[in-house]
Every structure is written in C-alpha cells, then in structure tokens.
Amino acid sequence: MINVTHQIDELYDQVERMVVSLPLSLQEHINRTRDLASRLGEIHGVDGKRCALGALSHDLARHLEGSQLLIQSKEKNIPLNSYELDSPVLLHGPLAAVWLESELGCDDEEVVNSVRYHTTGRPCMTHIEKIVFIADKVEAEKLAENPELILVADKMEVDLDESILEYLKLRVKSLMQQKRVVHPLALETWNYLIQKE
Numbered sequence: 001m002i003n004v005t006h007q008i009d010e011l012y013d014q015v016e017r018m019v020v021s022l023p024l025s026l027q028e029h030i031n032r033t034r035d036l037a038s039r040l041g042e043i044h045g046v047d048g049k050r051c052a053l054g055a056l057s058h059d060l061a062r063h064l065e066g067s068q069l070l071i072q073s074k075e076k077n078i079p080l081n082s083y084e085l086d087s088p089v090l091l092h093g094p095l096a097a098v099w100l101e102s103e104l105g106c107d108d109e110e111v112v113n114s115v116r117y118h119t120t121g122r123p124c125m126t127h128i129e130k131i132v133f134i135a136d137k138v139e140a141e142k143l144a145e146n147p148e149l150i151l152v153a154d155k156m157e158v159d160l161d162e163s164i165l166e167y168l169k170l171r172v173k174s175l176m177q178q179k180r181v182v183h184p185l186a187l188e189t190w191n192y193l194i195q196k197e
C-alpha cells in the first residue's frame with residue numbers, strides 16, 4: 001500500500017511537470033478537470049488522487065496537430081480505424097494513455113483507461129473512467145460556454161451513468177444535426193448504459 005501511494009504521488013508529480021509545458025489554455029482546462037474529478041471521486045467514494053491523476057493526464061497530447069498524432073500513434077502501434085484516420089484528434093487520449101503506461105510506468109489500468117477512453121467513453125467503464133469522462137465534459141468553463149450541459153452536471157453527483165447518458169444524448173444529437181460521424185464507441189456506451197437501466 002505504501003508503495004502504491006508512493007508510485008501514484010511520483011507519477012502525479014511527473015505528469016504535473018509535463019502539464020506546465022502545455023499551452024496555457026490547455027493547462028487551465030486540465031486543472032479544472034482535475035479539480036472536478038477529485039471532487040467527484042470524493043462524492044462517489046473513489047480515490048480522489050487516482051481520479052486526479054487520470055484527469056491530469058487526459059489531455060497531455062491534445063495540443064498535437066493531427067499529422068503528429070497519426071505519426072506518433074503509428075510509432076506506438078496504436079490501432080487506427082477509419083474514424084481515427086478521418087479525425088486524428090480522436091487519438092489524443094489513446095496516445096496520452098500509452099505515454100502514461102509505457103513511458104511513465106503507470107500500472108494502474110483504470111487510470112490508464114480513463115485517459116484512453118475519455119473522448120468517446122466505452123461500455124463497462126469503471127468509476128474512475130466515468131469520473132474523468134464527465135469531469136472533462138462539464139468543467140466550469142465548458143459549462144459556462146454551453147448551458148445545456150447543466151443537465152449533465154446536475155446528475156453527476158447523484159448518478160454517474162445518468163449523467164453520461166445525458167451527455168451522450170446531447171452530443172450525439174448535435175453531431176447528427178450537423179451530419180457528422182458518431183464514433184461507434186460512443187454509441188456502444190449509450191446502448192450499454194440504456195440496456196443496463
């Protein structure tokens with residue numbers, strides 16, 4: 001237990017040092033996401049430090065151009081499908097997850113997956129994955145920019161699944177109205193949570 005705590009503290013410090021080299025607006029988003037994720041961790045009885053580590057790491061690769069995301073993802077053997085090839089920004093979570101796991105040595109699978117799947121979600125998410133997913137979507141500034149998200153924020157303290165469903169409903173509807181592609185993992189997440197109800 002002492003070693004686990006030690007490892008997470010060290011990892012947290014390492015990731016914090018990486019975050020301060022990112023563009024300022026991205027740093028601010030990451031910090032707001034981290035604060036909300038810790039709070040949600042406390043509310044839902046999940047280790048706040050693990051939620052905070054996932055949130056702190058989730059957008060480490062978000063500043064990279066699409067071409068860089070593709071190059072680096074290929075180097076790391078991240079599987080690419082047509083959705084990622086059309087929209088390489090989708091790779092920023094998977095790439096940051098590989099950095100966290102392979103380069104920083106994080107062996108906390110739930111934290112790594114919270115980074116990997118934070119954009120689309122996935123069926124069978126653990127509490128940490130759900131918390132990082134929601135915290136990223138409704139941190140204070142995003143809430144201020146899009147008041148519709150209040151419906152998601154209202155539910156996040158009570159029921160994480162309901163909150164995710166509310167977010168996916170808004171997001172998928174908006175993508176469809178814009179005639180844009182919906183990532184299959186987002187749809188699978190929706191179907192999974194609806195069938196679970």
Ligand SMILES: [Fe+2]
Nearest residue numbers: 058059062119
């Ligand atoms: Fe992201």
Ligand SMILES: [Fe+2]
Nearest residue numbers: 029058059136
């Ligand atoms: Fe984010």
